[in-house]
Amino acid sequence: MSIYINSIAHISIQEPMSENWFHSPIMYRENYVRSIEPDYSAFIPMMTARRMGLVMKRAIATALKTIRETGIENPDAIITGTGLGCIENTEKFLIAMIENNEELLPPTAFMQSTHNTIGSQIAVFLKCNGYNSTYSHRGTSFDSALFDAVMQFELEKISSALINSHDEMTPNYFKLLSKLNYWKEGEISEEVLRDGKSKGSFSSEASVSFMLENSKSKNTICELKGMEMMYEPDIEQIEVCLNKILRRNNLNINNINAVVVGVSGDKDNDDIYTELLSSILPQKPVVWYKHIFGESYSASGLGMYVAATILKKGILPKHLLYSKTCTDASTPQNILVYNHFQNKDHSLVLLSSCNN
Amino acid sequence: MRNIFVTGMGIITSLGIGKDRTLQALQQKKSSIGAMKYLQTTHNNFPVGEVQLSTDEMGDFLNVPDGTYTRTALLGRIALKEALQESEINEKRPKRLALISGTTVGGMDKSEIFYNDFLSGDKHTEYIETHDCGATTDLISKEYQGKFDVITTISTACSSAANAVILGANLIKTGRVDAAIVGGSECLSKFHLNGFKTLMILDSEHNKPFDRNRNGLNLGEGAAFIVIESEESVNERNVNPICKLSGYANTCDAFHQTATSPNGEGAFLAMEKAIQESGLKKSDIDYINAHGTGTDNNDLTEGIAIMRVFGDKIPPVSSIKSFTGHTTSAAGSVESVISILALKHNFIPVNLNFTEQIEELSFKPATEMIPNKDLKHVITNSFGFGGNDSSCIFSQIDLS
Numbered sequence: 158m159s160i161y162i163n164s165i166a167h168i169s170i171q172e173p174m175s176e177n178w179f180h181s182p183i184m185y186r187e188n189y190v191r192s193i194e195p196d197y198s199a200f201i202p203m204m205t206a207r208r209m210g211l212v213m214k215r216a217i218a219t220a221l222k223t224i225r226e227t228g229i230e231n232p233d234a235i236i237t238g239t240g241l242g243c244i245e246n247t248e249k250f251l252i253a254m255i256e257n258n259e260e261l262l263p264p265t266a267f268m269q270s271t272h273n274t275i276g277s278q279i280a281v282f283l284k285c286n287g288y289n290s291t292y293s294h295r296g297t298s299f300d301s302a303l304f305d306a307v308m309q310f311e312l313e314k315i316s317s318a319l320i321n322s323h324d325e326m327t328p329n330y331f332k333l334l335s336k337l338n339y340w341k342e343g344e345i346s347e348e349v350l351r352d353g354k355s356k357g358s359f360s361s362e363a364s365v366s367f368m369l370e371n372s373k374s375k376n377t378i379c380e381l382k383g384m385e386m387m388y389e390p391d392i393e394q395i396e397v398c399l400n401k402i403l404r405r406n407n408l409n410i411n412n413i414n415a416v417v418v419g420v421s422g423d424k425d426n427d428d429i430y431t432e433l434l435s436s437i438l439p440q441k442p443v444v445w446y447k448h449i450f451g452e453s454y455s456a457s458g459l460g461m462y463v464a465a466t467i468l469k470k471g472i473l474p475k476h477l478l479y480s481k482t483c484t485d486a487s488t489p490q491n492i493l494v495y496n497h498f499q500n501k502d503h504s505l506v507l508l509s510s511c512n513n
Numbered sequence: 514m515r516n517i518f519v520t521g522m523g524i525i526t527s528l529g530i531g532k533d534r535t536l537q538a539l540q541q542k543k544s545s546i547g548a549m550k551y552l553q554t555t556h557n558n559f560p561v562g563e564v565q566l567s568t569d570e571m572g573d574f575l576n577v578p579d580g581t582y583t584r585t586a587l588l589g590r591i592a593l594k595e596a597l598q599e600s601e602i603n604e605k606r607p608k609r610l611a612l613i614s615g616t617t618v619g620g621m622d623k624s625e626i627f628y629n630d631f632l633s634g635d636k637h638t639e640y641i642e643t644h645d646c647g648a649t650t651d652l653i654s655k656e657y658q659g660k661f662d663v664i665t666t667i668s669t670a671c672s673s674a675a676n677a678v679i680l681g682a683n684l685i686k687t688g689r690v691d692a693a694i695v696g697g698s699e700c701l702s703k704f705h706l707n708g709f710k711t712l713m714i715l716d717s718e719h720n721k722p723f724d725r726n727r728n729g730l731n732l733g734e735g736a737a738f739i740v741i742e743s744e745e746s747v748n749e750r751n752v753n754p755i756c757k758l759s760g761y762a763n764t765c766d767a768f769h770q771t772a773t774s775p776n777g778e779g780a781f782l783a784m785e786k787a788i789q790e791s792g793l794k795k796s797d798i799d800y801i802n803a804h805g806t807g808t809d810n811n812d813l814t815e816g817i818a819i820m821r822v823f824g825d826k827i828p829p830v831s832s833i834k835s836f837t838g839h840t841t842s843a844a845g846s847v848e849s850v851i852s853i854l855a856l857k858h859n860f861i862p863v864n865l866n867f868t869e870q871i872e873e874l875s876f877k878p879a880t881e882m883i884p885n886k887d888l889k890h891v892i893t894n895s896f897g898f899g900g901n902d903s904s905c906i907f908s909q910i911d912l913s
Binding site for chain 2: 259
């Protein structure tokens with residue numbers, strides 16, 4: 158059983174549906190940046206788009222792009238991750254309910270408020286009766302969706318899956334999370350984030366869709382060789398888990414050419430990565446992505462996208478390197494994507510190049 | 514398929530705390546739907562299936578320290594506590610254990626009260642961090658003193674808990690864990706009540722599933738968890754399995770966000786595929802625990818789907834939402850527990866408040882309890898907004 162990533166599409170704070178970030182990323186100084194919207198008319202009829210919330214439009218557009226690129230119009234599974242779901246509609250309904258004292262509420266915002274609106278509306282759009290589920294587990298929502306798919310590939314229940322993750326950040330929710338020190342105050346820069354001595358990161362949005370299949374195509378981006386999730390593991394458990402993934406693929410730790418991590422500039426978050434890297438993956442080139450894509454509950458999906466893009470292009474651009482000292486950044490073959498949320502939920506994904 | 518056993522269950526709904534109270538109410542045909550007592554809303558004329566404890570009383574019941582707890586999390590902890598006890602997990606820990614929980618409103622019971630404080634002041638801001646679904650599962654997990662190996666949260670509206678069962682089973686089948694505690698939790702909230710009200714699907718009287726004159730649903734609340742476990746782990750821990758999870762399927766109706774397709778395609782596929790996976794014949798199914806919300810749309814299309822699957826040999830069908838109301842994200846596991854109780858105690862739970870058959874359907878729901886019926890296999894349906902449809906089959910353990 159093999160799993161291939163055959164197409165990826167993103168809408169984020171980098172140029173949407175584009176790989177321009179790979180060579181010339183847009184750098185931000187604000188602590189709250191919203192996604193750059195593409196021209197949706199290429200994906201959604203104007204009248205339909207008008208009735209959709211932002212997160213929904215992004216989900217449909219990224220899903221359709223992966224479908225057009227692979228020709229898989231009816232994936233066996235559509236699995237969605239979202240930390241906050243359709244938070245714009247949720248807030249709209251909530252605020253109306255409070256302000257109007259529970260009277261004269263329009264149904265639309267409520268109908269489109271549930272987290273599974275995203276995944277099920279993609280299915281409605283595609284007329285896809287296959288497996289359909291939604292994970293809402295904070296910063297590992299995407300990871301959970303992917304994990305579900307990986308297991309179903311292993312059990313040979315599916316041969317294709319659209320895995321996607323979406324989070325929008327409304328001004329109100331940004332404000333709420335500010336009170337919990339999720340975001341840095343003052344000007345953001347690569348140096349401030351790399352410094353990692355204070356709380357918080359910078360807030361962004363993320364929408365990313367992957368088409369996974371059990372067979373290679375002419376556009377295959379890379380292979381997904383294994384994935385595991387853990388809850389509150391210690392470093393030894395993570396090492397055991399990593400070795401299990403490697404052994405299953407007849408690889409060892411020396412075969413890992415780079416590690417993509419979710420360092421975000423938040424001290425508590427970053428310390429966990431640094432500790433793990435120094436104890437079990439020393440000397441490996443460390444790649445980060447949140448300095449150009451920002452932080453959101455769906456950010457880890459962009460982490461896997463970054464790793465896959467490096468493998469496809471066969472180079473690791475300097476601006477993605479988190480580690481200052483880097484011994485080996487030549488054509489990467491195997492990349493480990495490691496993500497954790499608040500040191501509770503951890504995930505490991507191993508991707509390998511298909512260029513040979 | 515590799516055998517997956519159920520080794521413990523926990524439940525809390527308006528019927529009461531625990532399996533015993535639940536069983537008693539089902540067998541005595543005593544609905545717990547009634548007037549609102551705890552939820553503060555201007556629409557308090559709607560009957561609901563409300564757990565008869567205030568949120569503080571739930572905290573006291575669990576003896577949790579004063580702190581940041583939402584009603585959904587406390588309901589979940591109460592159900593988890595019972596499931597842990599029956600499965601003897603605290604005494605004999607499985608090697609690797611997962612917790613998969615479903616919810617949609619999460620911490621909304623606090624957010625809807627404190628939202629303006631969140632925005633404008635510094636009061637109650639601790640409840641910001643408990644708002645989302647994942648945070649709810651984190652809070653529920655604290656009931657267990659040991660360590661979970663995997664935790665995640667599913668949010669597919671009213672089929673969330675059923676999809677938790679499915680993910681847990683796949684975790685076991687792929688050998689990632691030996692046991693999984695799966696289910697869901699959801700409290701009543703103003704948000705949900707008003708939301709369902711705007712959709713005009715709330716019955717102002719007691720809900721009447723599968724009745725020609727049905728008039729909508731009553732909201733309920735609750736939580737339930739079941740412990741599912743590999744055969745190897747059951748043997749290793751030397752615990753008594755209650756029944757077997759013999760099949761499951763998740764499909765999507767792919768028709769409309771809040772309406773179902775006229776021929777119940779998603780529901781049809783969910784039941785068909787679950788039966789197919791179990792390797793059973795359709796005639797082996799002894800009882801259908803229907804989603805049966807009491808809305809025009811659901812009961813008609815679920816009924817049509819049942820007719821399409823079972824033809825002219827339809828086993829007894831009932832919706833227990835006439836007892837508990839619609840427990841939304843928890844419904845999948847609440848009704849799994851009830852289906853397993855039916856299997857274990859050999860009775861068909863009745864469908865209350867039924868008088869007249871739906872014209873388009875060829876069957877009436879079960880209104881007589883039929884005790885001592887030899888139940889071997891039961892199927893339970895959970896359907897959510899957006900057509901997220903799932904079915905699970907539980908079976909007696911074949912001792913031969």
